Amino acid sequence: MGGPAVSTVDTRVKLGGIALRNPVLTASGTFGYGAEFAPFFDLARIGGIVAKSITLEPRQGNRPPRIAETPAGMLNAIGLENVGVDAFITEKLPALAAGVVVVASVFETEIDRYAEVCKRLSGVPRVAGLEINASCPHVKSGGIEFGQRAEVLAQLVRATRRATSAPLLVKLSPNVTDIREMARVCEGEGADGLSLVNTLQALDIDIETRRPVLSNVLGGLSGPAIRPVALRMVWQASQAVRIPICGIGGIMNAEDAIKFLICGATAVQVGTANYLNPLAALEVAEGIEAHARRHGVARVADLVGTIEVPAR
Amino acid sequence: MGGPAVSTVDTRVKLGGIALRNPVLTASGTFGYGAEFAPFFDLARIGGIVAKSITLEPRQGNRPPRIAETPAGMLNAIGLENVGVDAFITEKLPALAAGVVVVASVFETEIDRYAEVCKRLSGVPRVAGLEINASCPHVKSGGIEFGQRAEVLAQLVRATRRATSAPLLVKLSPNVTDIREMARVCEGEGADGLSLVNTLQALDIDIETRRPVLSNVLGGLSGPAIRPVALRMVWQASQAVRIPICGIGGIMNAEDAIKFLICGATAVQVGTANYLNPLAALEVAEGIEAHARRHGVARVADLVGTIEVPAR
Amino acid sequence: MKESAQLALPLRVDAEVRENRAEGGSNFRLRLAVAGWPGAEPGRFVMLSPGARGAALRFDPLLPRPMAVYRTLGVAAPPEIEVLYKVAGRGTRLLAETHAGDRVRVVGPLGVPFAMPVAGRRALLVGGGTGIASLYELAARAAQRGPVVVMLGARSEAELMGCDDFAALGVELRIATEDGSRGHRGRVTELLEAALDAGAGGEAIYACGPTPMMRRAAEIAALRGRSCQVSLENRMACGFGVCLGCAVPRADGSIALVCRDGPVFEAGQVAWAGLP
Amino acid sequence: MKESAQLALPLRVDAEVRENRAEGGSNFRLRLAVAGWPGAEPGRFVMLSPGARGAALRFDPLLPRPMAVYRTLGVAAPPEIEVLYKVAGRGTRLLAETHAGDRVRVVGPLGVPFAMPVAGRRALLVGGGTGIASLYELAARAAQRGPVVVMLGARSEAELMGCDDFAALGVELRIATEDGSRGHRGRVTELLEAALDAGAGGEAIYACGPTPMMRRAAEIAALRGRSCQVSLENRMACGFGVCLGCAVPRADGSIALVCRDGPVFEAGQVAWAGLP
Numbered sequence A, B: 001m002g003g004p005a006v007s008t009v010d011t012r013v014k015l016g017g018i019a020l021r022n023p024v025l026t027a028s029g030t031f032g033y034g035a036e037f038a039p040f041f042d043l044a045r046i047g048g049i050v051a052k053s054i055t056l057e058p059r060q061g062n063r064p065p066r067i068a069e070t071p072a073g074m075l076n077a078i079g080l081e082n083v084g085v086d087a088f089i090t091e092k093l094p095a096l097a098a099g100v101v102v103v104a105s106v107f108e109t110e111i112d113r114y115a116e117v118c119k120r121l122s123g124v125p126r127v128a129g130l131e132i133n134a135s136c137p138h139v140k141s142g143g144i145e146f147g148q149r150a151e152v153l154a155q156l157v158r159a160t161r162r163a164t165s166a167p168l169l170v171k172l173s174p175n176v177t178d179i180r181e182m183a184r185v186c187e188g189e190g191a192d193g194l195s196l197v198n199t200l201q202a203l204d205i206d207i208e209t210r211r212p213v214l215s216n217v218l219g220g221l222s223g224p225a226i227r228p229v230a231l232r233m234v235w236q237a238s239q240a241v242r243i244p245i246c247g248i249g250g251i252m253n254a255e256d257a258i259k260f261l262i263c264g265a266t267a268v269q270v271g272t273a274n275y276l277n278p279l280a281a282l283e284v285a286e287g288i289e290a291h292a293r294r295h296g297v298a299r300v301a302d303l304v305g306t307i308e309v310p311a312r
Numbered sequence C, D: 001m002k003e004s005a006q007l008a009l010p011l012r013v014d015a016e017v018r019e020n021r022a023e024g025g026s027n028f029r030l031r032l033a034v035a036g037w038p039g040a041e042p043g044r045f046v047m048l049s050p051g052a053r054g055a056a057l058r059f060d061p062l063l064p065r066p067m068a069v070y071r072t073l074g075v076a077a078p079p080e081i082e083v084l085y086k087v088a089g090r091g092t093r094l095l096a097e098t099h100a101g102d103r104v105r106v107v108g109p110l111g112v113p114f115a116m117p118v119a120g121r122r123a124l125l126v127g128g129g130t131g132i133a134s135l136y137e138l139a140a141r142a143a144q145r146g147p148v149v150v151m152l153g154a155r156s157e158a159e160l161m162g163c164d165d166f167a168a169l170g171v172e173l174r175i176a177t178e179d180g181s182r183g184h185r186g187r188v189t190e191l192l193e194a195a196l197d198a199g200a201g202g203e204a205i206y207a208c209g210p211t212p213m214m215r216r217a218a219e220i221a222a223l224r225g226r227s228c229q230v231s232l233e234n235r236m237a238c239g240f241g242v243c244l245g246c247a248v249p250r251a252d253g254s255i256a257l258v259c260r261d262g263p264v265f266e267a268g269q270v271a272w273a274g275l276p
């Protein structure tokens, strides 16, 4: 595939108006507010970071246990613990070096509160774009509804779109019958891009105690286990809409990320991998560039959507 | 949990009118027509077998590649290759020893053809019950619709219910927004039980060729990777309906199976595990009995639905 | 290849690794103690779950890997089998990491064996890459019924496997390497062509190796109006005919399962263009 | 425990296993060569990905496991660290299966260390089960500032770990086993009680082990109006404060992260009833 090796590769991509030096971001909730990774590598070397989802007020989250391991995956029900939008702006953003591209992730329990968080983030110089987390599966109040019902999702995107002129990504839930429908709704309401997927709603049991392994009973499944499902959804969504897609789900290394690009994702987010390997995002970015160079792909953007579907 | 160890355990369960000597069946498509496993163990020692899904006419299935490996899982797009209902009755059933409980699995592309297959299977002495595969995600003609749309599913269950008085299980697709809705539809239309889940729709890519790893592009994800999702759906469905549920998805050993029982499944089906370990179903059955004995559970049926959900 | 009623039935055993030795190139030789092993007819295979050690359950990689039974060591108790393999991906890499004393799950023997040559007839065996491993038992047994020529090919000498074992059988051994580092410089099928053209006719022809090699062997045989047995490879989940994952098209448009209807096929029955 | 500005920054290294030795019971001692290792203050830990070998990528189990840095062997180049661990489940079982030469991913040093005792004051260290591993560096350094009594407990003698190393430090060592196979028959917290009651007061108290043990140590200290540092355990995905998975409730109703705000806490700050 591709031509002979090239010596330099243009790794830049544009994700719904956000200019990225390479297509690798970190997924919300898996990279803290960024500063935690500064000991491991220079954050300006990856495309950008999506911060932990923030709400209007600080939130404390669920009781323990909040995480558990499953085959090639993990379950979490953190309960959206976060510092709140104001502390995010005044404390967390300033802690990041100037070259780091930051996407703020927004979650709330009501649409007008979502819009209010978006308003407060608008015009904040360090915020390159917003990601609307429409998909958190484990918070009781509303989390399920936003991303799972087309009408509700439409209202949410409309309201947040009105609240900000910043680049607006909508992060979709995979727990739906038809991801294409949800993708079209977002495009129709003016979203600049889509992020997919969030975690798959799941459950695990300790057979000795007969209790769920998480205090919240239900949790979100992430990691390599879900990658083939995420890839399918990215491919389906990329055929349904023209706005760019950020692929997420089980990306452990460059090969995994390239699969998402081939399936139509303009960029990717590295999630759970950050926990086991704090250098994962950087290694993915470098690996994509090396792959492109080896395969004679002059611009990483040229990899996007190159899936070869056999004629039937 | 449970009392002191007991010396004998009653392993029998009843699944929608089908009497089983223990709660372990094998999942459709993962156990052939049964005879292939006869060299490995006496099939009468497990609860029963669900045969490969059959159609009215023999079908040839998809071109290769049909399978691929993913993290803790596998993808398949067999395309429902099968010998057809008549050869099933005249050739495959007689090859099984008398004590083996056989559930026939039915798949078709149109509702009246489904009903016709059910009719032909009704009254066949070796058929203990029927399982309607409403959920195959990888056949182009209709597979997606039946289990993913409530109205279509209702029609399907109604028609097959009319066609047979045999115990009728409906096997649901996990690729839906709300499994409870689908479960209620089946119960309302007179299904005797539910089997869940079938495979998760998924995709994987070979980054060197940029082609999907399966000729069919999309495939179904099975194996340990999906277990936490399957467990969640079984728990949700068991709260929504009163008909019994057969839990399926990534069961590798007795511990996994017991999780499904605790979440409300009356019985379980072992699928992908049969490939890597042809004795898996037997080991699961024996392991459940041993667990019950150790925990002083006199009847395996007493384990069903014993999940302890913490008070909020 | 018709299934004979006498084929040994498969079993599932947690075998113990007796030895796992690097043999140059990416080649390894694995010796397993397999309790109850019934022996395996030439061309049959086992499914191995690499890296299954003690009780540390891991489900990645999930599926077992098919491997030819290179040979059964009749003298040992419990019986031992040898597997010759190349590290191709992570399944075989994990296999390469097993140590003596580790356990490996074995399911087998599986598949339909080679049909033996008619007694007294010369047998020509052509092996390339990992396909060489499928031919040793065939060579050993055929040598008891008539003359045998074994032609083995690889990219380079280091990638060849089993040469000394074949030589020890007393069969006629001819080697081809693509880089000329040993024997004929070129493809092993060129040796087959030469042997047929120099031969008296009536030889039984067998080929096992990469698909292009087997396809070429089949062509060479067909051009001379001769039949040829080939042993196909394909991805497998089960190895005993229940997942339907290893399907390949037959020349007549029907579907065959490599694990159950093969791996040995008459070359003329295979729809070569439709192989994965 | 306040984080000091001087704490060594964590790194991620693929360390090489130098030795992995069974030490009786379910105990193992792992020695790792960790290039660039900056040293670790007493009580800090690393995240280890067990079974990471060569390039055979496997994602089951997925998450690394937290392990205390038992000690840093200063003389070696590259620096070596030792980890003392017990086989508890499949992660540690896989760790137990690693051989010299294998690689293990290390992220660390992580967490907030123990606050050192005031110079000259007696330090009482109470360790049980795997918690013993967190106390060696503390004992070693505290011994340079004043008298140290180390009280170690386990179910039986075979399950004790590190006794000889502690003894070699010249600290006072007291042992308790539940079955009486060594030292006091009973719980190690009974030794603490006795030491406090016999002591002059003012001792710095440290406890690390199973939650019920630490809770009891905290009670014993609190009943005497004394503070106590404990090192909590919890399931962890990252170990450096980004997954928020290791949260535990504080006595004041707020949430603390064991990996970032701990693992060392003032016992009085912990909401013991809310621990997982």
Ligand SMILES: Cc1cc2nc3c(=O)[nH]c(=O)nc-3n(C[C@H](O)[C@H](O)[C@H](O)COP(=O)(O)OP(=O)(O)OC[C@H]3O[C@@H](n4cnc5c(N)ncnc54)[C@H](O)[C@@H]3O)c2cc1C
Pocket: C045, C065, C066, C067, C068, C069, C083, C084, C085, C086, C087, C088, C089, C090, C091, C092, C093, C130, C131, C133, C134, C232, C233, C234, C235, C236, C263
């Ligand atoms: C009947 C049979 C007998 C075999 N006997 C031997 C043998 O004696 N010695 C030996 O070294 N190898 C043998 N093989 C091939 C061996 O099974 C594959 O090399 C192995 O499965 C690759 O696994 P992996 O995880 O290392 O590689 P993967 O990472 O799974 O794949 C590496 C490459 O091998 C291909 N591949 C994967 N599975 C198979 C497969 N089953 N057959 C062919 N290609 C595959 C993949 O598409 C990929 O290109 C045999 C295969 C069959 C079907």
Ligand SMILES: Cc1cc2nc3c(=O)[nH]c(=O)nc-3n(C[C@H](O)[C@H](O)[C@H](O)COP(=O)(O)OP(=O)(O)OC[C@H]3O[C@@H](n4cnc5c(N)ncnc54)[C@H](O)[C@@H]3O)c2cc1C
Pocket: D045, D065, D066, D067, D068, D069, D083, D084, D085, D086, D087, D088, D089, D090, D091, D092, D093, D130, D131, D133, D134, D232, D233, D234, D235, D236, D263
């Ligand atoms: C800061 C810290 C330092 C530690 N230091 C050591 C040490 O030096 N030596 C040592 O042997 N162990 C230590 N542990 C405990 C060790 O991390 C666990 O025993 C290990 O993670 C269990 O993994 P597993 O896969 O073997 O068991 P699993 O199969 O994951 O679990 C076995 C049992 O251990 C429990 N468990 C799982 N993870 C943890 C965890 N992180 N903490 C406590 N319990 C857990 C499970 O709930 C289960 O009951 C430490 C833990 C922490 C948090």
Ligand SMILES: Cc1cc2nc3c(=O)[nH]c(=O)nc-3n(C[C@H](O)[C@H](O)[C@H](O)COP(=O)(O)O)c2cc1C
Pocket: A027, A028, A029, A030, A052, A053, A076, A078, A080, A105, A133, A171, A197, A198, A199, A221, A222, A223, A224, A226, A248, A249, A250, A251, A269, A270, A271, A272, A273, D243, D244, D245
């Ligand atoms: C512990 C944890 C916390 C998460 N928190 C958030 C969050 O706050 N907001 C959000 O949009 N996604 C959150 N996610 C989802 C991830 O961003 C990502 O969509 C998902 O984990 C799938 O990617 P992965 O498989 O690479 O982890 C979280 C995931 C994990 C594992």
Ligand SMILES: Cc1cc2nc3c(=O)[nH]c(=O)nc-3n(C[C@H](O)[C@H](O)[C@H](O)COP(=O)(O)O)c2cc1C
Pocket: B027, B028, B029, B030, B052, B053, B076, B078, B080, B105, B133, B171, B197, B198, B199, B221, B222, B223, B224, B226, B248, B249, B250, B251, B269, B270, B271, B272, B273, C243, C244, C245
């Ligand atoms: C290769 C393969 C073929 C399958 N064929 C069928 C089928 O014909 N009918 C059906 O209802 N389910 C079929 N299934 C789905 C299984 O019965 C089961 O629902 C699914 O694999 C999840 O269980 P598991 O994770 O234990 O395999 C098939 C699964 C696999 C892997």
Ligand code: FES
Pocket: C235, C236, C237, C238, C239, C240, C241, C242, C243, C244, C245, C246, C247, C257, C258, C259, C260
């Ligand atoms: S490998 Fe399963 S049918 Fe052949």
Ligand code: FES
Pocket: D235, D236, D237, D238, D239, D240, D241, D242, D243, D244, D245, D246, D247, D257, D258, D259, D260
């Ligand atoms: S382990 Fe991830 S925050 Fe503590």
